[in-house]
Amino acid sequence: xxxxxxxxxxxxxxxxxxxxxxxxxxxxxxxxxxxxxxxxxxxxxxxxxxxxxxxxxxxxxxxxxxxxxxxxxxxxxxxxxxxxxxxxxxxxxxxxxxxxxxxxxxxxxxxxxxxxxxxxxxxxxxxxxxxxxxxxxxxxxxxxxxxxxxxxxxxxxxxxxxxxxxxxxxxxxxxxxxxxxxxxxxxxxxxxxxxxxxxxxxxxxxxxxxxxxxxxxxxxxxxxxxxxxxxxxxxxxxxxxxxxxxxxxxxxxxxxxxxxxxxxxxxxxxxxxxxxxxxxxxxxxxxxxxxxxxxxxxxxxxxxxxxxxxxxxxxxxxxxxxxxxxxxxxxx
Amino acid sequence: xxxxxxxxxxxxxxxxxxxxxxxxxxxxxxxxxxxxxxxxxxxxxxxxxxxxxxxxxxxxxxxxxxxxxxxxxxxxxxxxxxxxxxxxxxxxxxxxxxxxxxxxxxxxxxxxxxxxxxxxxxxxxxxxxxxxxxxxxxxxxxxxxxxxxxxxxxxxxxxxxxxxxxxxxxxxxxxxxxxxxxxxxxxxxxxxxxxxxxxxxxxxxxxxxxxxxxxxxxxxxxxxxxxxxxxxxxxxxxxxxxxxxxxxxxxxxxxxxxxxxxxxxxxxxxxxxxxxxxxxxxxxxxxxxxxxxxxxxxxxxxxxxxxxxxxxxxxxxxxxxxxx
Numbered sequence: 001x002x003x004x005x006x007x008x009x010x011x012x013x014x015x016x017x018x019x020x021x022x023x024x025x026x027x028x029x030x031x032x033x034x035x036x037x038x039x040x041x042x043x044x045x046x047x048x049x050x051x052x053x054x055x056x057x058x059x060x061x062x063x064x065x066x067x068x069x070x071x072x073x074x075x076x077x078x079x080x081x082x083x084x085x086x087x088x089x090x091x092x093x094x095x096x097x098x099x100x101x102x103x104x105x106x107x108x109x110x111x112x113x114x115x116x117x118x119x120x121x122x123x124x125x126x127x128x129x130x131x132x133x134x135x136x137x138x139x140x141x142x143x144x145x146x147x148x149x150x151x152x153x154x155x156x157x158x159x160x161x162x163x164x165x166x167x168x169x170x171x172x173x174x175x176x177x178x179x180x181x182x183x184x185x186x187x188x189x190x191x192x193x194x195x196x197x198x199x200x201x202x203x204x205x206x207x208x209x210x211x212x213x214x215x216x217x218x219x220x221x222x223x224x225x226x227x228x229x230x231x232x233x234x235x236x237x238x239x240x241x242x243x244x245x246x247x248x249x250x251x252x253x254x255x256x257x258x259x260x261x262x263x264x265x266x267x268x269x270x271x272x273x274x275x276x277x278x279x280x281x282x283x284x285x286x287x288x289x290x291x292x293x294x295x296x297x298x299x300x301x302x303x304x305x306x307x308x309x310x311x312x313x314x315x316x317x318x319x320x321x322x323x324x325x326x327x328x329x330x331x332x
Numbered sequence: 333x334x335x336x337x338x339x340x341x342x343x344x345x346x347x348x349x350x351x352x353x354x355x356x357x358x359x360x361x362x363x364x365x366x367x368x369x370x371x372x373x374x375x376x377x378x379x380x381x382x383x384x385x386x387x388x389x390x391x392x393x394x395x396x397x398x399x400x401x402x403x404x405x406x407x408x409x410x411x412x413x414x415x416x417x418x419x420x421x422x423x424x425x426x427x428x429x430x431x432x433x434x435x436x437x438x439x440x441x442x443x444x445x446x447x448x449x450x451x452x453x454x455x456x457x458x459x460x461x462x463x464x465x466x467x468x469x470x471x472x473x474x475x476x477x478x479x480x481x482x483x484x485x486x487x488x489x490x491x492x493x494x495x496x497x498x499x500x501x502x503x504x505x506x507x508x509x510x511x512x513x514x515x516x517x518x519x520x521x522x523x524x525x526x527x528x529x530x531x532x533x534x535x536x537x538x539x540x541x542x543x544x545x546x547x548x549x550x551x552x553x554x555x556x557x558x559x560x561x562x563x564x565x566x567x568x569x570x571x572x573x574x575x576x577x578x579x580x581x582x583x584x585x586x587x588x589x590x591x592x593x594x595x596x597x598x599x600x601x602x603x604x605x606x607x608x609x610x611x612x613x614x615x616x617x618x619x620x621x622x623x624x625x626x627x628x629x630x631x632x633x634x635x636x637x638x639x640x641x642x643x644x645x646x647x648x649x650x651x652x653x654x655x656x
Contacts, residue, residue, distance in 0.1 A: 070405065103438035115440035120404055125428050131397020132429060138398055139405025142357060142383055149401070162424070165394035172389065325435050325473045327442045327497035 013063075013220065015285045019295065021063055021219050022278050025055040026299045028079040029275065031088065034303050035078070035095060035109075039254045043311075045097050048109040049076040053217075053249035056274035057182050058083035060222025061150065061242075064230050068147040070118035070136045072129035076182075077122030080152050081112045084119045092306040098313035105316035118147075127160030129153060130179070134166045137175035137239075148176040148233045156187030158196045158203070167207040170239035177239040178229050179209075182216060184248040189260050204241040216244025217274040220281060247272055333516055339372045339509040341483040342448070344519075345490035346373065346410065350380050353408060356494060359386035360395055360412030360448075369414055370450065370509050392418050396425035396447065400499075403445040404433065408494055416451035416503065417460045419469070430499040431474030442497040446490070450506040451479075452543055452593055453630045453641050457506075462630035462637075464542075464594035469501045470571040470603075476524055477570040479503040481545040483513035485568055488522030496524060503570075505543035505593075527574035529581070533561035536651050537581040539604060540591040541567040544642060548591050551647035562651060570600055578604065579612050587654040588620040591647055596624035618654040623647050 013021070032052055038044045051058075058079035062071070073080035081091060086102065094101025095109045102112050113121035120136060123129045133151035140147045157163050158181070170177045187195050204211035210232065212225045222244055229240035247269035251258045258266065282292060336344075349356045358364075358376060364387040367374030377385040388395050392413055399409040413419050419426070426447065433443045453462035470477045476498055480486040486504070493500035530545065531552055540548045545566050552562040563581050567573055582588055588608060590601035601622040608620065623642045631637055 072401070101438070102440070103436060106438055107436045111436045113437040113440060115404075115437070120401065121433070121437055121441075123429075125424055128397065128424055128429060131394045131425060132401035132404070134394060135398035135401020135403070135409070136405045137401075138357075139402045139407045142402075142407060143355075143405070149405075162393045162397060165389075165391035166397075168389060169391060169394050169398065173386070321435070324439050326476075327434055329497060 013223065015287065017063070018278070018282055018285055019287060019291070021059050021223070022282060022292070023295050023299065024059040024083050025219065025275065025278060026295055027088070027302070028055040028058065028082050030299050030303045031082060031092070031306070032078050034307060036250070036254050038096070038307065044095055046108050047253045047255070048095065049253050050250045051076045051079045053269055053273060054182055054184060054246045055079055056219035056222055056278070057180065057216045057244045057246060058152065060219040061180055061226045063223050064226035065150065066147065068118065068145060070120055070133070070147060070149045072120045072133040072136065072149065072151045073122040074126070074129050074153050074157070075110045075122060075124055076154060077112065077152065078109070081114070081119060081122065084114070085117050086112065086114050086119060088302055088306040089309040092310040093313045096310040096313070097315070098310055099316040100313040104321070106321055127153060127157035127162045130157070130163050130166040133177055134170055134175065137170065137177035138173065140176050141173070146234065148178055148230055150178045150180060152180050152182060154187070155181060155183040155185065155192040155196070158192070158200065159187070167203070167209060167239070171207045171209055174236065174238035176233040176236070178226070178233050179239060179241045181241070181243045182246055183243055184246050186248050186252070188252045200243045209239050209241045210237070211241040211243065213243045213245065216246035217272055217277055219274060219278050246274070333514050335512055336483060336515050337509065338483055338486055338511045338513065339370060341486040341515050342372050342490055342504065343374065343376070344515070345487045346376060347379065349491060349494045350376065350384065355406060356408045356410065357384045357386070357402070358410045359388050361388055361390055361414050363387060363412050368412065370506065372509070373412070392421035393425060396422035397429065399445040399447070400425055400429045400433065400443055403443040404441050408444045410446045410448060410494060413447055413449040415461045416449045416465050417463045419449060419465055426469065426475065426499070427472050431472045434498065435474060443499050444497050445499045446493045446502050447499070448502045448504060450504045452505040452507055453637050454507040454543070456632060456634055456637060458632040459629040464592070466501070466503050466570050467594055467599045470600060474498065475571065476500040477503065478524055478568060479505070479542040479570055480568060481508065481542055481566055483515045484519055485522050485528070487515060487519040489524065489568060491521045492524050495521070500524070503542065507543050522568065525569045525572040525574060527568055527577040528566045529563065529577065530566045531562065531564040533563035533585070535561045535585055536563065536587040536589055536654055537565065537578065537585045538562050538589045538591065538647070538651065539565045539567055539578055541570060542593065544591050544593050547642065547644050548647055551644040551651070554644065555648055555651055560651060560655065573604065575607060575611070578608060582608060582612055582615045586615055586617040588616070589623060589647070589650045589654055590620070591623040591642055593625060593641055595627050596622050597627050599624060621650045621654050623650045
């Protein structure tokens with residue numbers, strides 16, 4: 001399996017593109033860290049799964065997509081939603097359980113979706129996004145939309161039967177499906193190495209699916225690999241598989257004490273911050289420290305604006321939710 | 333008007349829907365080349381091509397999951413799960429994805445998919461190929477469930493299911509596939525949620541659906557010889573179900589028997605009885621009674637299965653009980 005060694009030098013990304021990627025990564029990082037504090041303060045109900053440390057994957061993958069392309073996500077999906085281009089105010093409102101949220105407060109963190117931009121939803125069931133993306137790719141093929149479907153899933157999903165069924169069916173039907181595994185080494189509370197025998201690349205090979213193993217902390221490498229695989233999928237060459245090696249900095253969910261995890265592992269995960277790599281790339285592209293700082297402060301202001309909007313938004317009404325289980329038709 | 337078999341009526345509904353709407357596609361195990369394990373999809377591949385009529389591997393989770401994604405992407409997939417017993421392997425896609433997508437995403441998506449699946453015994457198929465699991469899916473908010481007994485309903489309910497913006501489980505009783513009947517040249521679409529009074533009667537209301545309709549009608553005819561007039565209601569739709577039609581009938585007969593092939597405990601009959609007692613308590617002159625399969629897996633040996641599936645004798649006994 002080829003190991004991508006892309007860097008800023010052999011990327012086709014210009015200076016402004018790189019700043020845009022960094023802005024997306026910073027938006028994911030800062031929005032999630034603030035959601036973490038809101039959760040701790042009781043302003044976010046339920047439970048949330050943060051993708052801190054994995055931001056380069058959604059940013060790099062999504063930058064290689066066209067607006068018509070569709071994305072299915074998973075429970076650790078805030079980054080996918082933000083990178084796909086969801087409005088930050090409505091995103092935060094949803095997670096705060098407010099009426100103006102994308103799902104009118106009925107879905108929450110694990111179900112953020114935006115039909116208008118092809119965001120098919122985060123998902124509370126591990127591996128369930130794979131067959132949904134498979135179906136989306138089938139729709140693209142039958143309707144000849146020219147779009148590709150992308151699914152993000154973690155290494156914990158590898159042991160799910162639905163993943164193997166999806167690999168096989170996508171390959172059999174040569175569907176325009178790009179499967180992105182964010183391999184952070186953890187399947188909920190257990191190291192994946194203790195739960196899954198096969199290597200991901202071997203698995204893709206078994207199904208004759210072209211695959212790349214990428215440093216998922218290098219946003220340029222993620223972008224370049226995705227661009228190649230998306231082009232192949234769009235050209236009718238069938239499904240593609242991208243494994244992005246990354247790390248989970250936080251617990252499985254916010255509030256997870258991670259007593260099952262060696263503190264050295266957490267320290268190492270924190271050290272391998274994808275922000276370091278992109279900030280170095282930006283410096284190499286003559287982006288000044290002041291410019292980088294401005295991105296951070298602008299993002300911080302946007303995040304605070306979204307939180308204020310979320311706080312001011314009314315709660316959803318029960319009667320409206322109750323009446324929306326089925327699609328209204330002329331008969332009803 | 334032509335004489336056809338039940339399976340042909342389903343096939344015609346699929347063919348007509350495929351002709352009318354290019355977004356309709358059909359996929360499942362052995363539905364294309366082989367024409368379906370019961371011949372229901374025969375000829376569709378030749379007529380509509382491999383892009384729209386597809387054989388899948390034995391992958392129920394992916395079949396149902398892909399239907400969800402395809403429906404969210406603007407297609408109207410009709411997928412087959414070869415036996416209702418295999419619905420167990422597709423339950424995440426049906427229960428957690430299809431049923432919830434509209435509600436969970438705040439009304440942004442509808443999921444116009446149909447799952448066709450055969451249930452029922454009487455063919456010696458044994459414990460894993462005979463179950464009637466419609467109550468499982470009827471229990472899930474967001475799913476609709478229909479179960480036709482006649483050729484016009486087989487056609488009309490499938491057309492309605494494919495037109496419906498929400499996921500519909502279309503249950504076919506496998507003992508009916510070969511049953512002959514008449515079908516109009518241009519059959520009507522049958523609205524989901526409407527029952528059909530198949531036989532008028534003043535003494536007892538007998539609610540049923542699917543293949544049990546014919547055992548119920550046989551029992552009703554035999555009871556008529558004794559001077560007992562049974563009103564037979566074919567439910568047709570299980571979720572939503574036609575409470576108004578049943579209440580109207582009970583207001584006349586004041587007695588209710590429900591017959592289904594699924595096991596009695598926690599079943600469709602239990603729901604109907606509970607709700608009818610709730611909204612029509614004053615109408616009842618006798619406690620309502622269910623006639624259904626006993627609380628055991630469907631057995632294989634014909635001698636055992638004959639006793640497992642409700643028969644006209646048990647149905648008649650139940651009617652006599654509510655009249656006693």
